[in-house]
Amino acid sequence: MTRRILDHPILGKIEDKNYVSFTFNHKVYKGLENESLAAALLANGIRTLRHHEESGSPRGFYCNIGHCYECRVSVDGQQGIRACLTPLKEGMIAESSGQLQTSSKEDGGLENE
Amino acid sequence: MNNTIIIGSGPAGLTAAVTCAENGVDVVVIDEYMIAGGRLLGQLYEEPNGSWWNGIKESTTLYEKAINLGVKFHFNTAVNNIEQSNGLWVVYTEKDTFYTSNLLLATGAAESPVPVPGWTLPGVMSVGAAQVMTNVQRVKPGERGVIIGVNVLSAVIAMELQLAGVEIACLTLPKRNRITMKAGDPRKVLDSLLHVSHMAPSPFVRYGSKLMKNDFMKKLGVNFYPKKGVKMWDIPIQLRKAVTKIYGEDEVEGVTLATINADGEVVSGSEEHIPVDFVCIAGGLYPLAELAAVAGCPFYLVEELGGYVPLHNERMETPLEGLYVAGNITGIEGAKVAAAQGTTAGLSMAHRSGIKGLDNTINDSIKMTEQTRNSAPIQFHPEIEVGRKKILQQWEAYQSTKRESICY
Ligand SMILES: Cc1cc2nc3c(=O)[nH]c(=O)nc-3n(C[C@H](O)[C@H](O)[C@H](O)COP(=O)(O)OP(=O)(O)OC[C@H]3O[C@@H](n4cnc5c(N)ncnc54)[C@H](O)[C@@H]3O)c2cc1C
Ligand code: FES
Numbered sequence: 001m002t003r004r005i006l007d008h009p010i011l012g013k014i015e016d017k018n019y020v021s022f023t024f025n026h027k028v029y030k031g032l033e034n035e036s037l038a039a040a041l042l043a044n045g046i047r048t049l050r051h052h053e054e055s056g057s058p059r060g061f062y063c064n065i066g067h068c069y070e071c072r073v074s075v076d077g078q079q080g081i082r083a084c085l086t087p088l089k090e091g092m093i094a095e096s097s098g099q100l101q102t103s104s105k106e107d108g109g110l111e112n113e
Numbered sequence: 114m115n116n117t118i119i120i121g122s123g124p125a126g127l128t129a130a131v132t133c134a135e136n137g138v139d140v141v142v143i144d145e146y147m148i149a150g151g152r153l154l155g156q157l158y159e160e161p162n163g164s165w166w167n168g169i170k171e172s173t174t175l176y177e178k179a180i181n182l183g184v185k186f187h188f189n190t191a192v193n194n195i196e197q198s199n200g201l202w203v204v205y206t207e208k209d210t211f212y213t214s215n216l217l218l219a220t221g222a223a224e225s226p227v228p229v230p231g232w233t234l235p236g237v238m239s240v241g242a243a244q245v246m247t248n249v250q251r252v253k254p255g256e257r258g259v260i261i262g263v264n265v266l267s268a269v270i271a272m273e274l275q276l277a278g279v280e281i282a283c284l285t286l287p288k289r290n291r292i293t294m295k296a297g298d299p300r301k302v303l304d305s306l307l308h309v310s311h312m313a314p315s316p317f318v319r320y321g322s323k324l325m326k327n328d329f330m331k332k333l334g335v336n337f338y339p340k341k342g343v344k345m346w347d348i349p350i351q352l353r354k355a356v357t358k359i360y361g362e363d364e365v366e367g368v369t370l371a372t373i374n375a376d377g378e379v380v381s382g383s384e385e386h387i388p389v390d391f392v393c394i395a396g397g398l399y400p401l402a403e404l405a406a407v408a409g410c411p412f413y414l415v416e417e418l419g420g421y422v423p424l425h426n427e428r429m430e431t432p433l434e435g436l437y438v439a440g441n442i443t444g445i446e447g448a449k450v451a452a453a454q455g456t457t458a459g460l461s462m463a464h465r466s467g468i469k470g471l472d473n474t475i476n477d478s479i480k481m482t483e484q485t486r487n488s489a490p491i492q493f494h495p496e497i498e499v500g501r502k503k504i505l506q507q508w509e510a511y512q513s514t515k516r517e518s519i520c521y
Pocket of ligand 1: 124155448
C-alpha cells in the first residue's frame with residue numbers, strides 16, 4: 001500500500017519516476033529526488049526520526065516547515081539538520097543520532113505564555 | 114553589497130521582489146525552505162465563483178515571473194540574525210553574510226502549539242504540517258486522523274485532507290486547561306467558526322452564523338448544539354467533546370474523547386477511544402517576528418492581528434531606517450492580502466532606492482490592500498480592521514513622541 005497521493009482530484013498527477021536511494025539508520029530506502037527527507041521517510045512508513053536525549057521517548061516531525069526543530073537528524077555526517085527542510089538526494093545518509101539541544105516542544109514552546 | 118534583500122519567499126516576499134525588479138531595483142530573496150511560495154504552497158480551496166485557488170500554481174507563476182525579471186534566490190538558507198551597521202543592514206545566514214541598503218522581513222506566521230497529553234508521540238503534528246505533507250509533498254499524513262482545535266484553518270485543512278483521500282474521524286476540542294483556555298471553550302470556538310461558515314454546506318452552521326452574532330445567542334447555540342455534533346463537508350465537528358489524551362506505544366494509536374459541558378468541563382465516565390494513526394493540533398497562527406525583535410524594532414501586542422507585531426505604517430516601513438515588513442509578520446491574514454502588502458513594500462523600497470514618481474502608485478497600492486482585505490474569502494480574525502487601525506495609531510503616537518523629543 002502506498003502512502004503517496006499520486007493522483008489528486010484538483011492538483012492532478014505527480015511524476016513518480018525520479019526515485020533515488022538513501023540510508024536511514026543503516027537501512028536503505030527509496031524516495032523521490034528533492035522531496036523532503038521527512039516526506040520520504042513517512043512515505044516509507046517511518047514516523048520516528050529520533051529519540052529524546054533524556055527521556056528516550058520517540059519523536060517525529062511536528063510543524064513540517066522548519067519552526068519546531070523536532071525533526072533534527074544527522075545528514076551526511078552533519079548534525080542537527082531539519083529533515084522537513086532537507087531535499088532528498090541520491091546516496092544521502094541520514095541517522096537519528098547525536099542531538100544536543102532540547103526541543104522547544106519539550107520546554108512547552110516559545111509561544112505558550 | 115546588495116540594494117534590496119527580502120527574507121521569505123511567501124506571497125508577500127515574492128510579490129515585493131517582482132515589484133522591485135519591475136522598477137529596476139536589483140533584489141536577492143533568501144528562504145530556508147526548499148522552494149518558493151511559503152505557506153501559499155499548501156493552499157487549496159474553492160473560490161466563491163467556483164474556480165480553485167491552487168497555491169502551488171500561484172507560487173510557481175510568481176516565482177517564474179521573479180526569475181524572468183532577474184531576481185536571485187537563495188533557498189535552504191536560514192537567516193539567524195540581522196543587524197544595522199554603518200547605515201547598512203547585515204544579514205547573517207547559516208552559510209554567508211549579506212549586506213544591503215533595504216531589507217524586507219516577510220517571514221510569515223507560525224502555529225501556536227496546544228499541549229495535549231501524549232502530543233510528543235510520532236504521528237502528532239500541527240495541522241499546517243498535515244497540509245504541507247498532503248498538498249505539497251503529496252504523502253498522506255496517515256490513513257485516519259483526528260484534528261484537535263476547531264478554527265478557520267483547521268476547518269479548511271480538514272476539507273483538503275478529505276479531498277486527498279485521508280479520512281478525518283472528527284474535528285474536536287482540546288480538554289480545557291490553563292493553556293488551552295480559549296481553544297477549549299466551546300463558546301469562543303463557535304465565535305471563531307462563524308467566519309468560515311459561509312463556506313459550509315451545512316444549514317445548521319450557515320443559519321447558525323446569522324443567529325449567533327451576539328453573545329447571548331452564542332451561549333444558546335452551544336447549549337442547543339446537538340450532542341452528536343454537526344457536519345461540515347461531511348466531517349463531524351464535535352464542540353461538545355474534547356480529547357483528553359493521545360495514546361500509543363511508539364506512535365499514535367488513538368485518542369481518548371470525552372463529552373464536555375458548555376463551559377468546557379469533562380463529564381466523567383463519558384470517555385471513549387477513537388483509533389487513529391495521526392493527530393493534528395490546530396492552535397491558531399501568530400506573526401513570526403523574531404528577526405524584527407533582534408533588530409530592535411518596537412513591538413505592540415494587537416490581539417486582532419494575532420499577537421505581537423513590529424511597528425509599521427501603511428507604506429510597510431518600520432521606524433528603523435531601511436527596514437520593511439510585509440505579509441503575516443504584520444498580522445494574520447490570507448495570501449492575497451499578504452501579496453498586496455508585498456506590492457506596497459516593493460514600491461516603498463524602490464522609492465527609497467531613488468526611483469522617482471512612485472507616490473501615487475504607492476497610495477493606490479495601499480487602497481488595493483484594503484479592497485483585497487474587504488473581499489477576502491477567509492478571515493482569520495473578525496476584527497482585523499480594528500487591529501490594523503490600532504497599529505497605525507501606535508505609529509502616529511510613536512512618531513509624535515519622536516518629534517517632541519527632537520524639539521526639546
Ligand atoms: C501552517 C500555515 C498554514 C496556512 N494555511 C493557510 C490557508 O490554508 N489559507 C490561507 O488563506 N492562509 C493560510 N495561512 C496564512 C498564511 O500565512 C498566509 O496565507 C500567507 O501565506 C502569508 O504570506 P507571507 O508571505 O506573509 O508568509 P509565508 O507564506 O509564511 O512565507 C514566509 C516565508 O519565509 C520563510 N522564512 C521564515 N523565517 C525565515 C528565516 N529566519 N530565514 C529564512 N527564511 C525564513 C519561510 O520559509 C517562508 O517560505 C497559513 C499559515 C500557516 C503558518
Ligand atoms: S518538523 Fe518542525 S522543524 Fe522540521
